[in-house]
Amino acid sequence: MEVKNLKKYYKDVKAVDGISFNVEEGSIFALLGPNGAGKTTTVEILEGLRKKDSGEIKLFGETVDDIPKEMKKRIGVQLQKSAFFSHLTVRETLSLFRELYGRGYRVREILEMVHLVDKEKSLVKNLSGGQLQRLALGVALINDPELIFLDEPTTGLDPQARRMVWGIIKDLKSKGKTIFLTTHYMEEAEYLADVVCIIDHGKIVEMGGPEEIIRRSGLKTVIEMETIEDFVVKGAEKLDANKYRLIVNEPERVLPEILKSGKVSNVMIRKPNLEDVFLKLTGHSLRD
Template sequence: MEILKVVNLKKYYGDVKAVDGISFTVERGTVFSLLGPNGAGKTTTVEILEGLRKKDEGEIYYFGEKKESLDSETKRKIGVCLQKSAFFDNLTVLETLKLFRGLYGKGLKLSEVVDLFQLEKIERRRVKTLSGGQLQRLAVAVAFINDPEIVFLDEPTTGLDPQARRQIWSVIEHFKNQGKTIFLTTHYMEEAEKLSDYVCIMDHGKIIAEGTPSSLINSSGLKTVVEFDSDQNVDVKYLEKKDGHYVVETDTPEDLIKELLRRWNVSNIVIRKPNLEDVFLKLTGRDLRE
């Protein structure tokens, strides 16, 4: 069952086509990821869906109903974690959770949120004393405080250490298993590949590819990369060779490795299959964009 449907959404700023006629559907109980390089139009799209920015054209359907703007009933069913969140500096973490919980009149138990996001050790600390990572964990927790049906997480793990990032992943999977829907934007392709049921890759205001992570990888035409070292001149077609270190692309890594071991003295063999990051870079280019 679809929880969100977008049809021909457009948002222009003069000659800049920030969102240029995109369409997609988000199914209930899934993690949907919108990916793209800086300037692709992701944040503008998300802000329109959250009711923070007005669209120029297009249709948006929430829970099967067309919405020209977000009414209070729809807002109560939505959770939002923005790229940057602002809280009252002198409130404690627990007081902040109580405040947002009270704005909705219903939601999750505070003890459940504190436990899920591992906020026990900082629940009595004032917001102004939190580190960047702790503040980000609080922002994600607030997004779930009203027990929403769909949660928008815009770069939710930015600034978190690997352990904290994995903990947020487990929380996302927990809520997904409860039938909640997660709309995710992230620059961490590993994160998107692990969590997403469906991915849309956006660039220059348009969706340029979509599908499950595995289908995008399988249809990309990318090959497996095999790296190895050898003190011999290995007679294979390679992408790179430097100081006896070879990088080779192949469709048949098992056959290549058998040949390498049979004919040459090789060591430090590493096999890397294509992943979502490889697909992303192939589609959007490798140049950094500001």
């Protein structure tokens, strides 16, 4: 996929303001941004659900405005929220979409791929949140797509279910699939993505491999602490009622003052991660 100078405006709002990027075949590309950054609009344009104002999009080496029907058969999409027929079984749901495409994996293969073999006879309405997400992923894969859009595939899942989906995504990459991922979980992007693209106010503010982005940020040390009473840590981001995060280059100059206050009950010093860089670039955490 190649995107050049993509733009989408709504009256005076520049939702997507001239962004350009390439997604390499067989890679996982993660698009990140705070709410209102233009992330959803970008994805919907690429999926063919929304019209662009200007710019060029190439899919499979071909410039496209409206995605041709034959090309759509090579693409899989898992939306943020999926609606299925509640009184169909898991197998019936997958069979339905398999028939609509007229091509792709056998239903049994998909059931195995998304770990739903033991639920194939269960009604959709009786599935847990994690099982529904895996069914939605199965539907996105049923046509054996080369390019897969995953829009927040693990939102609302518990850590165990999230890790299961991560394993499926890694397995897809090993099969040579190209994956375009959006997520609200920074650790997900850091774990899965080959390339991370961070957008804010419709523009790209950083792009590269996760480790490369962290290294370029220049951030050295992160101090996370829990305080007692009403102790305000200057320059720190409040994470919770009494939890703060402070990003510094010289912790030895800051720590003595914090510890001397006597109002800090717990301190952790660690290396910066992708979420710390995101906060520096956008002024928001990803979930804001």
